[in-house]
Amino acid sequence: MNYIFYFLIVISIIFGAINGKLSDVVNSILTGAELSVKVAFSLIGIMAFWLGMMKIAEESGLIKIIAKIIKPVTKRLFKEIPQDSPAIGDIAMSFTANAFGLANAATPIGIKAMEELQKHNIDKTSASNAMCMLLAMSTAGFQLIPATVIAVLISVGYKNPTIIIAPTLLVTTITFVSAIVLAKIFEHFWKPQCKTHGGEE
Amino acid sequence: MFQTIMNIISLWALPSIILIILTLGLFKKVPLYESFTLGAKEGFSVAVNIIPYLVAIIVSISMLRASGIIGSLSQVLHPLLAHFNVPADTIPIMLVRSLSGSAALGVFSDIAHTLGPENYATTLAAVMVGSSETTFYVLAVYFGAVGISKLRYALIVGLIADLIGIIAAVSVCNIFF
Numbered sequence: 001m002n003y004i005f006y007f008l009i010v011i012s013i014i015f016g017a018i019n020g021k022l023s024d025v026v027n028s029i030l031t032g033a034e035l036s037v038k039v040a041f042s043l044i045g046i047m048a049f050w051l052g053m054m055k056i057a058e059e060s061g062l063i064k065i066i067a068k069i070i071k072p073v074t075k076r077l078f079k080e081i082p083q084d085s086p087a088i089g090d091i092a093m094s095f096t097a098n099a100f101g102l103a104n105a106a107t108p109i110g111i112k113a114m115e116e117l118q119k120h121n122i123d124k125t126s127a128s129n130a131m132c133m134l135l136a137m138s139t140a141g142f143q144l145i146p147a148t149v150i151a152v153l154i155s156v157g158y159k160n161p162t163i164i165i166a167p168t169l170l171v172t173t174i175t176f177v178s179a180i181v182l183a184k185i186f187e188h189f190w191k192p193q194c195k196t197h198g199g200e201e
Numbered sequence: 202m203f204q205t206i207m208n209i210i211s212l213w214a215l216p217s218i219i220l221i222i223l224t225l226g227l228f229k230k231v232p233l234y235e236s237f238t239l240g241a242k243e244g245f246s247v248a249v250n251i252i253p254y255l256v257a258i259i260v261s262i263s264m265l266r267a268s269g270i271i272g273s274l275s276q277v278l279h280p281l282l283a284h285f286n287v288p289a290d291t292i293p294i295m296l297v298r299s300l301s302g303s304a305a306l307g308v309f310s311d312i313a314h315t316l317g318p319e320n321y322a323t324t325l326a327a328v329m330v331g332s333s334e335t336t337f338y339v340l341a342v343y344f345g346a347v348g349i350s351k352l353r354y355a356l357i358v359g360l361i362a363d364l365i366g367i368i369a370a371v372s373v374c375n376i377f378f
Binding site (some may be wrong): 035061158 | 215225229233236238244251256258263265270309318327333343347349356359
């Protein structure tokens with residue numbers, strides 16, 4: 001990440017200078033920083049709501065029930081996590097919310113799942129295999145109906161906007177499966193985590 | 202038919218989840234209000250915790266977009282991608298969709314409005330935007346919330362999967378439309 005962060009910024013400045021857009025680049029620092037805080041603060045309310053709901057679901061045993069149902073799948077994907085951990089139920093809930101396009105619920109529940117995975121993490125500053133797997137599943141963006149895209153298509157008078165559903169579902173499934181397979185492959189070849197925290201890389 | 206069923210499911214998904222959580226909680230004698238507020242209390246700290254990570258990622262991506270590099274790269278890639286029946290207008294979406302969801306949606310709306318519903322570019326753009334999630338944003342939020350700064354292979358996997366998604370979108374659209 002250190003290098004990515006460095007290159008993103010250095011390339012922006014160099015290209016901004018070449019394209020004569022250096023002042024735009026400088027201005028974007030301010031707008032980007034403002035946007036970050038806006039995004040974070042817009043999450044507070046909905047995050048509180050779903051974390052509250054998830055607390056009830058956890059205490060009533062619902063999360064455990066869900067975890068039991070999906071155990072056959074998750075025990076292969078999340079080997080290091082004890083299968084009775086609430087993390088498993090949270091992961092299932094977050095996947096379901098994502099699949100139905102409920103982004104407002106998916107993000108807080110996904111974060112809740114990450115927090116549960118962090119409890120089993122041996123190095124709290126680096127991502128465990130299970131965390132990388134959950135991230136791969138979430139960034140692949142598996143979704144049954146691309147509602148926003150369909151709304152745009154309808155607004156420009158697309159004749160039959162629902163014809164994009166099948167191809168989109170096919171593409172998103174391919175991406176989702178590849179992300180999981182890739183995460184499994186990388187898990188084998190990547191250097192395992194160390195127990196010690198260590199300093200910066 | 203499929204669409205109507207999916208619409209009903211989408212409409213009822215959230216209310217059903219909430220109803221199930223609350224009803225089961227009541228049956229199991231969970232102190233609903235107390236538990237809810239206890240859990241909700243964390244909302245603020247989680248949101249505040251992700252700010253540093255969001256600033257790092259959103260600022261660097263805003264800078265990158267402002268530098269005009271997306272446009273330059275699109276021009277460089279165009280001759281190559283033309284072989285695969287990829288319209289020039291959709292190239293910026295490929296480049297931007299892992300970085301910024303709102304930017305990808307913006308480019309897509311732009312294509313849909315200027316080129317119109319009959320254009321192949323509109324369809325391809327719709328499939329590409331509809332099948333993607335903003336990898337960098339999800340990474341910043343999910344890992345930021347628990348204070349993970351060493352990503353290991355998480356980003357690489359996300360980006361390769363995004364690339365596979367783009368290739369899949371182009372191939373699938375070539376076959377379907």
